[in-house]
Amino acid sequence: MWEYSDKVKEHFFNPKNAGVLVDANAVGEVGALSCGDALKLMLHIDPVTEIVLEAKFQTYGCGSAIASSSALTELVIGKTLAQARAITNRDIAEYLGGLPPEKMHCAVMGHEALQSAIADFRGEVWRPLHEEGALVCKCHGVDAGVIERAIRENGLSTVDQVSAFTQAGTGCTTCYEQIEDILARVASEVAAAQIVEISEEVVSSAATTQAPAAPRAGAVNLFTAAMRPASAPAPRPPAPVRPAAETSPLSPASPPSAGMTNLKRIRLIEETIEDLRVYLRKDGGDCELIDVDGSNVLVSLTGACVGCQMASVTVSGIQERLITKLGVPIRVIPVGRNAH
Numbered sequence: 658m659w660e661y662s663d664k665v666k667e668h669f670f671n672p673k674n675a676g677v678l679v680d681a682n683a684v685g686e687v688g689a690l691s692c693g694d695a696l697k698l699m700l701h702i703d704p705v706t707e708i709v710l711e712a713k714f715q716t717y718g719c720g721s722a723i724a725s726s727s728a729l730t731e732l733v734i735g736k737t738l739a740q741a742r743a744i745t746n747r748d749i750a751e752y753l754g755g756l757p758p759e760k761m762h763c764a765v766m767g768h769e770a771l772q773s774a775i776a777d778f779r780g781e782v783w784r785p786l787h788e789e790g791a792l793v794c795k796c797h798g799v800d801a802g803v804i805e806r807a808i809r810e811n812g813l814s815t816v817d818q819v820s821a822f823t824q825a826g827t828g829c830t831t832c833y834e835q836i837e838d839i840l841a842r843v844a845s846e847v848a849a850a851q852i853v854e855i856s857e858e859v860v861s862s863a864a865t866t867q868a869p870a871a872p873r874a875g876a877v878n879l880f881t882a883a884m885r886p887a888s889a890p891a892p893r894p895p896a897p898v899r900p901a902a903e904t905s906p907l908s909p910a911s912p913p914s915a916g917m918t919n920l921k922r923i924r925l926i927e928e929t930i931e932d933l934r935v936y937l938r939k940d941g942g943d944c945e946l947i948d949v950d951g952s953n954v955l956v957s958l959t960g961a962c963v964g965c966q967m968a969s970v971t972v973s974g975i976q977e978r979l980i981t982k983l984g985v986p987i988r989v990i991p992v993g994r995n996a997h
């Protein structure tokens with residue numbers, strides 16, 4: 658049984674702006690009745706100011722589809738086209754106080770209908786990304802482009818989440834493996850970008866305080882290979898929290914953990930380590946989260962990471978990453994797998 662917010666219920670039972678807009682000069686239609694979900698969004702836009710004066714919708718779908726469409730019309734009325742174009746599926750869901758994950762595709766449908774209507778006003782034809790990429794889910798006509806965009810824009814990490822946002826994989830399920838492949842590829846690309854940024858940041862800050870260590874033949878480290886001299890493998894103490902002003906604007910978002918519940922904090926730690934595992938595995942190693950005890954994060958290194966000369970540097974890199982993510986001092990301690 659899905660939990661719906663009061664606002665979702667309100668927009669479902671008393672949808673705003675439902676019906677036909679006779680004066681519409683921009684119409685966007687997405688979905689298909691054969692798929693069980695369809696939405697027609699009609700806008701009346703002032704041609705001079707490009708402000709949306711009126712918006713109405715007709716939809717065929719579940720309560721969440723009706724609530725999402727209703728919310729979309731409320732969000733878009735009074736906005737300029739430029740502002741309307743920036744509305745995302747997350748904005749729609751947030752306006753409703755959240756949607757069950759399984760229903761996020763309703764908000765995605767609203768976002769696509771809006772883009773389609775704006776294109777229509779401009780005399781263009783909007784084409785969903787899935788018309789341009791390889792078809793992944795034949796049951797629902799969802800292609801790699803749509804899946805990748807949903808993953809990147811919403812930080813998705815599981816097939817179930819992708820299904821909730823795109824419907825891909827909710828039919829015969831033969832596309833599961835392809836969705837998993839896209840998730841793995843995007844995760845590795847995101848992790849690579851983050852690691853490069855962190856390494857550059859750390860290397861540049863270290864360059865002001867110490868000469869870089871000479872690289873050792875055959876020693877490759879994912880995080881801060883140039884940071885630690887071979888003769889000093891001990892992990893560094895947790896770095897002090899840097900004020901926001903010192904953080905590079907290009908750095909990935911590093912939400913402070915202040916105000917975060919323990920559960921959220923542990924989940925963030927889990928996700929961060931999961932991202933890094935992709936890289937460790939490529940080198941034949943692995944790292945598993947064993948426990949979180951206050952500011953101590955206990956991990957178990959396995960595979961090629963065990964006994965590796967660079968293990969301490971790897972631990973240090975994980976520590977750096979977690980500190981950046983959580984914004985508080987964290988100590989990563991390697992332990993045996995059965996430590997807890």
Ligand code: FES
Nearest residue numbers: 794795796828829
């Ligand atoms: S091909 Fe994706 S669910 Fe059938």
